[in-house]
Amino acid sequence: MNIEQIVFYFFAALTLISAFLVVNIQNLVRSIFLFFVTIFSLAVMFVFALADFIAVTQVVIYVGGVLVLMLFAFMLSNKELLSGLRDASESFKIGHFFGLFICLGLFILLYSAISSADIINLPWVKASHAIGQNDNTIYQIGIHTMTRYLLPFEVVSVFLLMALIGAAHLARKEKGS
């Protein structure tokens, strides 16, 4: 075991633990902050997958955008919303059982699929060019965005615009409400 693996596993564990906690903690604010931890650990794992730009993008967008958005939306909403939230998640209901069962089942399914799939020895994996440690991924991403993936890029930007307008419209205050 070299240091690389240890760090990786540590951060993997952190991801999972914090994700688990996010899901199980009653206090919503704390769970949202733990969500931040998850995102951050995930970004570290991205780094181990040699996707450094993605990692940074992830942190910036999620922590700086999504998380803040959630926090603001949560904090600045009505009192009823807050109180309703507090009372909502109390007891462990039987539905949770089913949910748990499904999730575990799915996980077991996926685990078995993954472990039985000999990925290393897949032909296209063998014949692939892996990204090296010293490659300039940002440079590659920039090039690919403007050449190969131009259409998706444009679509995404239109989509962002739509989302922006839609969200703004949806969240408007009604006259007299």
Added chain:
Amino acid sequence: MIPLSHFMLISAALFCIGLYAVLTKRNAIQVLIGIEFMINAAILNFVAFGRLDKLAGGGQMFALFAIVLAAAGVAVALAIILNVYKHFKTINPEKIDSLKN
């Protein structure tokens, strides 16, 4: 190097956790967080496989796009949650059962 299957496992576990949150949480925002986890798991998968793709760089590109889309989705979802609260006076998905029967 970290084997690919490990990444996939972590991704699968995260996905399941996110699914659990979606299926069982009584709070719409927590459901939203679950959805986020699921999206992030997919992104992790993208990135893991993207490591092998130097030529086209598809993995990383689509991871990027996914991140963007997730963020947009969160924004819209929050707006929807706000409207749902206005209409149903609650954001407990168990209480919003006008589709019942």
Added chain:
Amino acid sequence: MEILNFSAKTLCLLSLVAILAPFLTFPIIQLGKKSIGATVSISNITISFIASVVIFLSIWNVEVVHWQVEWFSIGTRLFTAGVLLNNLSVLMMVLVSGISLLVHIYSLSYMKGDGNIHKYWAYLGLFCFSMMGLVVADSLLLIYMFWELVGFFSFLLIGFWFTKATASQAAKKAFIMNRIGDIGFLIGLIIIYTQFGTFDIVELFGTGGLIDSASIIDGVWISSNSEMPVIWLSVAGIAFFIGAIAKSAQFPLHTWLPDAMAGPTSVSSLIHAATMVAAGVFLLGRIYPLFDTLVLNIITIIGVFTAFMAATIALTQNDIKRILAYSTISQLGLMIAAMGIGAYGASIFYLATHAFFKCLLFLAAGAVIHRLNHYKEHHNLVFDHQDIRLMGGLRKQMPISFITMCIAAAALAGLPFTSGFLSKDAILINSFEWAQGYHGFKKLVPYLLVFTSWLTVFYIARLIFKVFLGKPRYEGITEAPSAMTRVLVVLAFFCLFIAFSVNPLSYEGSWIFEGFIKAGVKRFDDLHVIIPAIVTFVSLAIVFFAYKIYGRNSPKTFPDNGFIYRFSNRAWYLDSGYNLLFVRPTEAISRLSYKFDRLIIDGIVSFLSLIVKNLAAISNWFDHYIIDGLVNGIASLAQKTGDLSRKFQSGKLQHYLITMLTVVVVFFILTYFI
């Protein structure tokens, strides 16, 4: 007499007319107006009487007419019905129709004003019809039928005033006791038929008939038809005799007769003096050849005992009709005893004379009762108008009744120059002659009979003196209406010796006696003189003695508290004895059966119904819970399945998600692992 020369066929038709004429009273009264009852019945009985007289004159000592028709058949056996006219039949016909006629005329004024009088005439007619039928029937079966009819119509007549409890009880008692006798008759009938195969009287009892030709060999009674142990011969005789006992009120079946005095007096006189009670003696006369020595001895014993017993009871009775009732029982005992000792002719002779003077006694007593009742209602008094202790001095107020009753009493007592003297002496002398050949108990019989006749004298004298002599107790009692008194006078004539014999002192000269077979005993000349003399002398002494006691209203000399008095007054406690022995147990059994029926049978029924109810409840439960439950269960199963399925549509997003993912996961698991 051969003055009238009718063919046998005409005589038979006449006899049928004589029988049926009184019967027709009944339908005519039913169909027509009620007021014609009297005229119809009297004219019918007159027709019957005239027909009887005509037949009598043609048949008596001349010929025997027997005519039969086929009646019915059972299998191969044929039964006949017919008319037998011999001396006995025609004598009885005249007797019955004659006395019935007189009683009819008497009833015109005795029953006047009674509301149900049309029924009375109807019953009277029916009774006469059945009695007439009885005496001319030629088959034992026919006699039995008329026997029962006589019993039934006498029941109707005794209970004529049925609103009185005593009358209806007495009628019931009479009928029941008669039925007991009828059983005996029936047993006798069955034995006769089994042995001989026929019911015909002439075939059976005629001279040289089947009974005479049947022989007894080694204890077996053999006839041409079959054979049976000889004991059955005695049994048959006793059985028929039981029938006679009931009908003629002998001990032990005599208690109905005094109670039957609750009926109208005219009925009492007709039924209990002249006709019905004589039917028993008549039957014995008809079947006389059947009896063997054992039965004859039993007949004698019972007859003598009854005569003695009834006479002792009559001594202490105070109701005028009861005295006469016990007197009837006593005289019947005399007749039955005479039959038993073989004095057939004497018995029938006494039957005829007794009919007249007893009827007269009853009718005269009825006149007295009638006038006293009238006086009672007129003056609004309350007293028992039949109690002789409350009567007296009626001889000046009711002279005709007095004289006629005296004549009848004399006849009953057997005083000379009356018909009773002749007939009683016939029996007494015959009894002494019969007893001469025997020793032991049989010697006692004539002495007892004599003693009984002395008792008879005493009680009838007592009756006459208490009722008619002495100072009049009530002022203003008048003589009975003429319809009654004329009948009394006619009857009084027949109580004198002239009607029966030219010779007042010797019975053998009587024409009746000559009509019947003589007693087969040796004639002792001395007895024919001594016995009448002694008996008459002592009778006159007794009359004088009774006159001394009762005639002058002197205070009683006989104590009425002693045991003997009470024993006699209560009729030897036989009534109470029967009540204890038979009536009470029957009532107890009846109550027991009622309780049994109520408790046990009703209990069983209600228990069964309870079981059924419970079964019904169980079925109901079963039906309700199990069957309905099954059906409802299926319905609710369907409903719950629907509900369950419906729950999937909860409207909850997360549930939908869970469902979808469950399917996917399960699918994958199933596909890849199983």
